Every structure is written in C-alpha cells, then in structure tokens.
Amino acid sequence: MLPYICNMSEKASTFIARSTEKAIDLEHRRKINFNIGKYNAVVPAGKSQFHDVELARQRAKNLKWKSLETLDLQLEAFEANITRRGAKVIWAETAAQALQEIKQICEEKSCKTIVKSKSMVTEEIKLNDFLHKYGIESVETDLGEYIQQLDDEPPYHIVTPAMHKSKEDVARLFAEKLNTSPDLTPEQLTLVAREKLREKYAQAEIGITGANFLIADIGAIAVTENEGNARLSCAFPKTHIVVVGIEKMIPSFTDLALFWPLLATYGTGQRITSYNSIVLGPKQPGEPDGPEEMYVILLDNGRTNILSNPKTRESLYCIRCGACLNACPVYKNIGGHVYATTYSGPIGAVITPHLKEMNEWKHLSYASSLCGNCTEVCAVKINLHELLLENRKESVEEGDASFAEKIAWKLWKKAMLNRKLMNMGNQKIKNWVVNSLVKGWSAHRADLQFPAKSFNEEWKATRKR
C-alpha cells in the first residue's frame, strides 16, 4: 500500500507493474508451487539429522556474529594463511575494481574461454556481460545456470537458478538453442549439457568460482555443490579465480561441521551436499593436480556499509541457503525476476537498498506482508522481517519520504492522538476519506469498511448500560 503514497522511483513503479502482472500468471504459480513443494517435502528429513535444530541455528548465528564483529582480523588471518601457500589475494572495494582485476588476469593469460561455476557474487558484478565485451567466453557450468545462460536470463533463485522452468520448458529451450529433440528426458538433457561442457573445460584457460565460506584459521575457501562442476572449475584450468564477498568468513575449519549440514538442510533438504571442497591454494610442489595459480578477490561492494550499521549488520550472516525465498508468500507469487536484483526474496529486500541506493530500492522493503515466515525459516536466525521495518525507518530518516507521505502521517498521528477527532466523522465519511485517499489499497482489494460505531463509542455505551 505504502509505495503509492511514497516518492516512487522508476524502479518501484516497474516493480509494481511487473509484480501485478506476475501475481495473476497461474502457470508461473503452478511451476513455483510444484518446485517449492518438492523442497518443502525434503527439508524435514534434512532437519532430522540435528539433535536440536534450533540450537544448531543459534550456534551458527553466534559464529557468524563472531566473524562479523572481528571481520578485519579474520580477513587478515585468511590473507596471511592462504598467501603462505601461494594464492594471491586481491581486495576490491567496488564491482568495477573486481572486474578490472579479472580483466588484467585474463590479459596476462591470453584467456579466451572461462569455465565458471554458479556464483551469485559474479552475477552481482555482472561478470559475464563484462567479459563478453572483451571477447572472452564465460561458460556457466552449473546445470541450472547453464540453462539460464542459454535462455539469456539471470538466475531466478539464489539456489535453484531455473526454478521457474518445467522440464518441458528446458527440453524446448535445448531444442531451440542446441538442436536437440524436444522430447528429451531430464536425464538426456543433462547428458547433452555435460557433453557440451566437457569441451569447454578442455579449452578454458581460467576457471572462476565463488565460495560458500572463507575460512580464516587455515586460509581456505569452501565450495558446496551438487554436480561437481565447481570442483572441476577450480582444478582443471591452469588458473583459478575466486570472487567472494567479504562477509562469507567463518572463523575456523571446524565450524564447517555445523555450516555444511545446515546449508544442505535449509538449501535443498539434503543431509549433506554431494560435493564439498576445501581449497587451500594452488597446486603445491609434488602435487599432481590443481591450478598453477590461484587468485582470491575479496569483494566489498557495499558490504561495509551494512557492517557499519549495527542494526542491519546481521543481514551479513546470510549463508545464501534460499530458505527465506521458498517461504515468502510474496516471492512465491511474483517470482525472482520481478525484483530486478541479484538477491531476491526477503534477504534481497533487506540487503539491496544498502548494497545499492536506499532511495532507488527501498520499495523492496515494502514488498512484504511482515508475516515473519522468513525469520522463522532462516538457517542462521536473521530477524529478516524486523530488518525490513528497519529499512523503512531508515529510508524515512534519510529523507526519502515524499511531502505527501509526511503530511499523511502527520494527519494520521494528529487524528490518532485526538479522541474527539476520531469520533467526529460518521462511518460514511471515514469510509470515503480512507478509500479515496489510500488509492493503492482499493486497486486490488475491496474497500475498507469502518463499523457504524468506533470501539470508543461502543465502550462508552456498554459502560452506560
């Protein structure tokens, strides 16, 4: 309702227009409900591995708290430890800096082909578009991402990039782009993708991955995946580049014993993800496999803005499990693309206004029923719905509210604090004032109806009797 009386940015009006359209797309809803239904069916099995899942979530939150409160020290320890084994650490304050560093490495290696595993942070910096401009082919090797790349679409979900596509949609897409038969089964489609990707692995000079965790005490990155493509992207090409947000830090190698099963449970309902790799650096003397060089790009790109804010800091605890997206009634209706951001759903609505511009993106913090389901399901107990309210408050404090909104709230406050004013208008007048002023409400809902008598009037009458 509120965006209608706020100072609406172009992004906000586009969001409202696109979400209005998507919310009535029943085919889209059917596919999403089907896929989220499958997720909901398996999560309890994953949870059953924990003796006390609530305690596990709280411990994970405490560990992320520890990491973020001492992030400077943890990052330095990470850098010192991984550098000792020959990796090169690059600090990038912005997306542009990260891209320039990658370009320079590509030039040094005369790179023409890159194999890339699924990584939201490389989506955030728009890496593929950037490389394309310089004639470098960057091939997505995760099946879901590969499908999205074929379709020239960004990922729809942070864990399941092609969640909005049915198997028939994928078969049609492969037929159109790769000349395969439109009747292929999911297994056959997977084999087609595998065959195409193997060629790319053989050609690629560089492999790029993200990281699920940075591990301070041993100086390593941890990558979690179900297909083995990230492991190949790390190890097959001669150069491995890791692009990772600085908030992915965990203090110790032993913390993985908690984070790996937690991420698997809340991400895909598994007890443990199929492939979990810990990369400690490039190939060491005497080792037969692995890249000759490894670069780790530690990306800020707005994260220290969040870190400097004691209230919103906890949004950096996110381990990108995607559970809050699957639980969100808004996400389930409008889907991932309508957000027009890298990170969609509740966590996207919380962090995007801080990673980008509050004024441009605050509308996402209003796209919530505040039901609190996101907070209920969050693997690391982030108070997501409260952070959405915090964003709304901060946007007003930053002066992003329009003149009309400020006046509306002043009038509302005056009326609410004055009983005489509240009782002045009769039911008809109140109905008219509310339904004609709050236009966004009745555009999609029945008019608000005031009762014939206010509670105060009823109360007085009861006491008289």
Ligand code: SF4
């Ligand atoms: S906010 Fe919580 S539930 Fe949402 S993706 Fe992050 S860790 Fe998962």
